[in-house]
Amino acid sequence: MDLYFSPLACSMATRVAFYEAGQSANYLEVDKAKQVRNDGSDFLKVNPLGLVPTLRTDDGAVLTENAAILQYIADRFPQAGLGASSETERSGLHQWLCFIGTELHKGLFVPLLDRKAPPEMKAYVLEKNLSRLDYLENYLQGREFLLDHFSVADAYLVTVINWTMATPPIELAKWPNVKAYYERLRARPSNCESNRGGVRTLQGRNRAAQGSGVSVISS
Ligand SMILES: N[C@@H](CCC(=O)N[C@@H](CS)C(=O)NCC(=O)O)C(=O)O
Helix, strand or coil, X not given: CEEEECCCCCCXXXXXXXXXXXXXXXXXXXXXXXXXXXXXXXXXXXXCCCCCCEEEXXXXXXXXXXXXXXXXXHHHCHHHCCCCCCHHHHHHHHHHHHHHHHHHHHHHHHHHHCCCCCHHHHHHHHXXXXXXXXXXXXXXXXXXXXXXXXXXXXXXXXXXXXXXXXXXXXXXXXXXXXXXXXXXXXXXXXXHHHCCCHHHHHXXXXXXXXXXXXXXXXX
16 A cells, blocks of 8 residues: 655554554655655645545555545454444544544644644634643543544544644643643554654744744644
8 A cells, every 4th residue: 555644744643553553555755845755756646635644555546534544444454453343433433533633633733833824813723722622631531542442543633632742822731631642642652653753853843933933834
C-alpha cells in the first residue's frame, strides 16, 4: 500500500494505525505547500483535493478521508483489534472518528493553525469550540482509551492533540484527563515511530508562535 503523508499532519494517524497493526506501507511524503511529492511528481493527480492522508490500497483503490482510511486499516488487519468488535462499538467508533474530524480537527485546530486566519477568527473559534475539550475531559475521566481498547480513533486523537504544542492559547494542563491520555498515548512505540522529530519541531514552532502571537503551522 502507498500512504501519501506529510510530517506532523493528520496523516500521522494512519501511520500510527499501521505501526499498531504491525504492518507497514510505502510512505510517500507530500510537500503540502507545493502539492508535489518529494520526487517532484504531481500529488493532485493522485488526489485532486491535495489532501493527506491518501491511501492507495494493494488492489489499486485510492482512498481519502481520515475516517474512511482508518476504518479501512482496522478492517484490513482485524487481528490487530484496532476497530470495533460489535455493532454498538462500531457506532461508537464512527462517533469518535466524526467528532475528532469535525469538532476538533477542522472545527478547532485548523483555524488556529492557519497562518492566514485573522486573529478575530481565531478568537471566535476559541470561544465557540474550546468546550469540545471540556467534553473530552469529562469523557476520559477513568478511561484509558476512547473505546474499551486502543482503536484507530485513538490514533487520530493523539495526532490531533499533538497540535496543541503549536497552538499556544490551548494549555493542555487545563484538561488534566486529556493531558494524561495524551501522555499515555504519546509514549506508545507507534506514536514515537510515526512522529520521529515531529514533537521537537512542533515545540520549536510553538515558541515562534508565542513570540509572534500567531500559530505558524498550516494544516
Ligand atoms: N477531510 C480530510 C481533511 C484532511 C486534511 O485536512 N489534511 C490536511 C493535513 S492535516 C492537508 O492535507 N492539508 C493540505 C491543504 O489543505 O492543502 C480528512 O479527514 O482526511
